[in-house]
Amino acid sequence: MLPPMLLSIKGYSVGQKRKLTKGQQRRMQVNQEKRLARRQEATDTTWSDASLGEPEFGRIVSRFGQHADVLTEEGLVVRCNIRRTVVALVTGDRVAWRRSGELEQGLQGVVEAVEPRESELCRPDIYDGLKPVAANVDQIFVVTSPQPAFSDQIIDRYLVACEDAGIEAVIVLNKVDLLTDEEATHVRERLKVYQEIGYRVVEVSAHTNTGIESLRSMFVDRISVFVGQSGVGKSSLIQAALPELELLIGAISEGSGLGQHTTTVARWYPLAGGGALIDSPGIREFGLWHLPVDKITEGFRDFHPYLGTCKFRDCTHRDDPGCALRTAAEEGELDAGRLANYHRIIDSLDKN
Ligand SMILES: Nc1nc2c(ncn2[C@@H]2O[C@H](COP(=O)(O)OP(=O)(O)O)[C@@H](O)[C@H]2O)c(=O)[nH]1
Ligand SMILES: [Mg+2]
Ligand SMILES: [Zn+2]
Numbered sequence: 001m002l003p004p005m006l007l008s009i010k011g012y013s014v015g016q017k018r019k020l021t022k023g024q025q026r027r028m029q030v031n032q033e034k035r036l037a038r039r040q041e042a043t044d045t046t047w048s049d050a051s052l053g054e055p056e057f058g059r060i061v062s063r064f065g066q067h068a069d070v071l072t073e074e075g076l077v078v079r080c081n082i083r084r085t086v087v088a089l090v091t092g093d094r095v096a097w098r099r100s101g102e103l104e105q106g107l108q109g110v111v112e113a114v115e116p117r118e119s120e121l122c123r124p125d126i127y128d129g130l131k132p133v134a135a136n137v138d139q140i141f142v143v144t145s146p147q148p149a150f151s152d153q154i155i156d157r158y159l160v161a162c163e164d165a166g167i168e169a170v171i172v173l174n175k176v177d178l179l180t181d182e183e184a185t186h187v188r189e190r191l192k193v194y195q196e197i198g199y200r201v202v203e204v205s206a207h208t209n210t211g212i213e214s215l216r217s218m219f220v221d222r223i224s225v226f227v228g229q230s231g232v233g234k235s236s237l238i239q240a241a242l243p244e245l246e247l248l249i250g251a252i253s254e255g256s257g258l259g260q261h262t263t264t265v266a267r268w269y270p271l272a273g274g275g276a277l278i279d280s281p282g283i284r285e286f287g288l289w290h291l292p293v294d295k296i297t298e299g300f301r302d303f304h305p306y307l308g309t310c311k312f313r314d315c316t317h318r319d320d321p322g323c324a325l326r327t328a329a330e331e332g333e334l335d336a337g338r339l340a341n342y343h344r345i346i347d348s349l350d351k352n
Pocket of ligand 1: 175176177178205206207208229230231232233234235236237
């Protein structure tokens with residue numbers, strides 16, 4: 001069997017069983033070589049402008065190399081080619097796409113342009129440095145739980161990443177059914193700190209359904225993602241709060257036969273009440289990469305009133321004389337635990 005790319009050449013199709021002249025064969029060969037060498041450019045040439053409809057609005061559901069699944073305004077998912085001029089395209093991008101008159105290699109249209117992003121979620125990539133994986137996310141649910149272990153240090157790491165991306169964070173304490181009385185005091189004290197500095201906090205249980213309704217109400221008209229360490233209950237919460245997505249996500253992330261894409265490709269799930277969830281294992285582990293020190297400092301929103309007021313401009317906010325952050329923590333204006341976590345994050349950078 002020939003790969004699908006060989007089955008069509010501009011104006012001809014093998015299906016019609018027409019004999020090719022020498023000239024046509026040569027052209028076909030040249031074309032094919034061009035395609036192999038510069039695949040993106042070559043695929044562009046298979047779309048003539050005349051066969052394409054007017055630009056339409058769409059949303060990227062998933063991207064697979066040179067192709068993307070686009071959610072149309074009628075709510076259908078169509079597989080499209082991506083124009084060479086469209087350099088970056090990720091799940092959540094708003095695009096202009098054009099419908100094709102005829103089906104070309106199973107593709108139903110072309111993505112022609114991307115709207116500027118409101119936000120970007122990135123993850124480190126060995127080859128490209130930071131690589132965007134999702135666009136236009138407007139809220140991140142940072143999931144934590146008493147089992148395996150409650151850690152405000154990990155929450156702080158995620159919050160720094162959310163602040164850097166400019167995306168609102170909601171802290172979700174899952175598995176409240178497992179919270180013992182001794183743990184509850186400490187955990188709620190820590191969660192109160194986050195509420196006081198302006199983060200929303202919800203206590204839920206995917207097992208007993210505690211708080212699931214209020215969690216669900218937070219999805220309306222927002223573009224959300226779930227992040228958090230393995231085992232905190234992200235999958236369980238998605239299943240409990242958005243039961244309509246359960247089958248879809250299970251089929252895509254755990255199913256076989258979809259190739260290596262399944263582990264990394266993010267996907268857009270439209271929600272019945274408006275809004276969407278973007279999900280992928282890659283996204284769920286978002287945030288644990290290394291930012292420069294000043295970005296980490298800025299990622300602590302409660303530090304903002306003090307930044308620039310330390311005695312020394314290069315203050316490390318440890319035992320430097322005249323440190324405004326340390327003074328604020330000593331006087332109880334700033335949470336000492338947050339300052340300690342800040343230093344732990346900085347120290348962990350130094351080790352790498
Ligand atoms: N007791 C209790 N266990 C939960 C709750 N949510 C999830 N779990 C369990 O925690 C484990 C990890 O959950 P999972 O959803 O796979 O976590 P993920 O790795 O973050 O996706 C599973 O054994 C779940 O059954 C909860 O609210 N209460
Ligand atoms: Mg999971
Ligand atoms: Zn300082």
